Amino acid sequence: MDTRRLVSLFLLITTLALCACQAQTSRSGSEALPSWTDGPTRDAIIDFVEAVTNTSSPDYVPAADRIAVFDNDGNLWSEQPLYFQLIFAIDRIKEIAPEHPEWRSTEPFASILRDDLPTALAGGEEAILQIVAASHGNLTTDEFRDAVEAWLETARHPTTGAPYTRMVYQPQLELLDYLRAHGFSTWIVSGGGVDFMRPWTEAVYGIPPQQVIGSRMKITFEVKDGKPTLFRHLEIDFIDDKAGKPVGIHQQIGKRPILASGNSDGDLQMLQYTHAGPTRTLCLYLHHTDGEREWVYDRDSHIGRLDQGLDEARINGWTVINMKEDWLTVFPSDE
Amino acid sequence: MDTRRLVSLFLLITTLALCACQAQTSRSGSEALPSWTDGPTRDAIIDFVEAVTNTSSPDYVPAADRIAVFDNDGNLWSEQPLYFQLIFAIDRIKEIAPEHPEWRSTEPFASILRDDLPTALAGGEEAILQIVAASHGNLTTDEFRDAVEAWLETARHPTTGAPYTRMVYQPQLELLDYLRAHGFSTWIVSGGGVDFMRPWTEAVYGIPPQQVIGSRMKITFEVKDGKPTLFRHLEIDFIDDKAGKPVGIHQQIGKRPILASGNSDGDLQMLQYTHAGPTRTLCLYLHHTDGEREWVYDRDSHIGRLDQGLDEARINGWTVINMKEDWLTVFPSDE
Numbered sequence: 001m002d003t004r005r006l007v008s009l010f011l012l013i014t015t016l017a018l019c020a021c022q023a024q025t026s027r028s029g030s031e032a033l034p035s036w037t038d039g040p041t042r043d044a045i046i047d048f049v050e051a052v053t054n055t056s057s058p059d060y061v062p063a064a065d066r067i068a069v070f071d072n073d074g075n076l077w078s079e080q081p082l083y084f085q086l087i088f089a090i091d092r093i094k095e096i097a098p099e100h101p102e103w104r105s106t107e108p109f110a111s112i113l114r115d116d117l118p119t120a121l122a123g124g125e126e127a128i129l130q131i132v133a134a135s136h137g138n139l140t141t142d143e144f145r146d147a148v149e150a151w152l153e154t155a156r157h158p159t160t161g162a163p164y165t166r167m168v169y170q171p172q173l174e175l176l177d178y179l180r181a182h183g184f185s186t187w188i189v190s191g192g193g194v195d196f197m198r199p200w201t202e203a204v205y206g207i208p209p210q211q212v213i214g215s216r217m218k219i220t221f222e223v224k225d226g227k228p229t230l231f232r233h234l235e236i237d238f239i240d241d242k243a244g245k246p247v248g249i250h251q252q253i254g255k256r257p258i259l260a261s262g263n264s265d266g267d268l269q270m271l272q273y274t275h276a277g278p279t280r281t282l283c284l285y286l287h288h289t290d291g292e293r294e295w296v297y298d299r300d301s302h303i304g305r306l307d308q309g310l311d312e313a314r315i316n317g318w319t320v321i322n323m324k325e326d327w328l329t330v331f332p333s334d335e
Numbered sequence: 336m337d338t339r340r341l342v343s344l345f346l347l348i349t350t351l352a353l354c355a356c357q358a359q360t361s362r363s364g365s366e367a368l369p370s371w372t373d374g375p376t377r378d379a380i381i382d383f384v385e386a387v388t389n390t391s392s393p394d395y396v397p398a399a400d401r402i403a404v405f406d407n408d409g410n411l412w413s414e415q416p417l418y419f420q421l422i423f424a425i426d427r428i429k430e431i432a433p434e435h436p437e438w439r440s441t442e443p444f445a446s447i448l449r450d451d452l453p454t455a456l457a458g459g460e461e462a463i464l465q466i467v468a469a470s471h472g473n474l475t476t477d478e479f480r481d482a483v484e485a486w487l488e489t490a491r492h493p494t495t496g497a498p499y500t501r502m503v504y505q506p507q508l509e510l511l512d513y514l515r516a517h518g519f520s521t522w523i524v525s526g527g528g529v530d531f532m533r534p535w536t537e538a539v540y541g542i543p544p545q546q547v548i549g550s551r552m553k554i555t556f557e558v559k560d561g562k563p564t565l566f567r568h569l570e571i572d573f574i575d576d577k578a579g580k581p582v583g584i585h586q587q588i589g590k591r592p593i594l595a596s597g598n599s600d601g602d603l604q605m606l607q608y609t610h611a612g613p614t615r616t617l618c619l620y621l622h623h624t625d626g627e628r629e630w631v632y633d634r635d636s637h638i639g640r641l642d643q644g645l646d647e648a649r650i651n652g653w654t655v656i657n658m659k660e661d662w663l664t665v666f667p668s669d670e
Contacts, residue, residue, distance in 0.1 A: 251554075
């Protein structure tokens, strides 16, 4: 090969590489978020991300400050007919009941053991807190992690029959990836238990344990038989819901997010806190409008109620995701 | 230029690049940690890092699990003659005293305002907690951050006259860099206040806010005059010291560290927790032995006492850093 051929080859390769690069760039505009309908909701997300990542934009935000927070229940995975973590709690109560003969005559445990869930939950929040404490406490953090992992292996959703970790929203998985590809760090901020989520969020959402914020049981450090362990007590230490969400964000991140994504009034304060930040922000409310592919609920739901949030979204110009219209697919395909 | 010349040039450049690469590699062995004496302490650190990062080593640990935790006071920066945060608290009490006429006749405030520190601190832990609460609470998180930043600008150490952020240990800065260059994530786990550290740890240590774990005031989310804010109360929510350290680590990281670095009995449980992990671990205790360049103190010190820790280090084979022998320099040079 002579010099000119070598130089031509070099130029050809360089040109091809540049073309590939440009294709990549235009792709991020037209082919990003493939499960999202091409329309104003998807446009709002892409416009925001392009504005805060463009160094010559007045809305530019450095990567270190591109904090995106996501609620989990009803926002990254489904939450009907009951929070999945509550189903775990009920299953675990049944599993460990032989160690607690007193539960046969104590509510709400007695009703759970008779499979009478309506009576068990009739005690409202107080009953739920008792179920959570009894099923999530009185063991080490390692034992609890093992219990969550074992449950996820075999548990199936009562109406779809799917493993719970398949009941996640494909468009949100794409949004998480898209944000990370644009320098965002992605965080979960959930009313659910932090130690219930951490065993699986990295595999399912690409979110590592240290980026999961949630409710916490009281935990103490103890040396038992010479072995240092962390022990979970029968007491709830912190509830990461409503006004607790901005507090949890501050405790764990120490920075104000620029993007917040939620689906219920429990996320309202997280969105208010984000919206009040000094840079351009994006607040997303997922509206459950799809009774065929998922569930329909909002202002009157016993779970994931979205009432005041819908009103504030209108007032503040937040982006409401209409699940039925804005999502081409809801759950990941099975292949 | 003919083909052979071009090919020769290409080969030459490739060879040079490879040589540069190899130089880089051997440098990491012989020239890493330049402020550390070439001896067993430095060797222990390098041996550990090489073992856990070598994919063909039985001690290999994936990067995601290479969590390194560092105490701050007396471990990354000095802590004599008083914790620097306590000096901040005292300065702030004096600054806001005009808003609190009642302090002129209430201890420990009255003694602080008379510059009689021994009397102010004679009340022991109770007095210190009162000083911390009054100086760290009753304002928003943004206002507190501004107060810390303003103080750091002008405050100077009482005996060295240096800005506090220059009283950091050069060998530890090198260790942090060395660990990060080997895929570790570096975290602060301090008894100090998390919001006192976060404004400056990234610039000084390369540790971002979300990787700082510390003691916390009670914080609530409030909408004041239509503005969402986080308000710091006059109440301590969590003390990240002693048995609190493994709890703080679990709350914020959700993973057990493989390297822990501390200097006092307040770090003992953090080292025990790390040492008990399933992989190879490295536990470091910094022993303050250098009265000329820094301070000498251990078993009887009122601040940063290292007593039980020294005994446990011997029993468990932890690495004790002898400041006088192991560090060629203590503080960064001024250029």
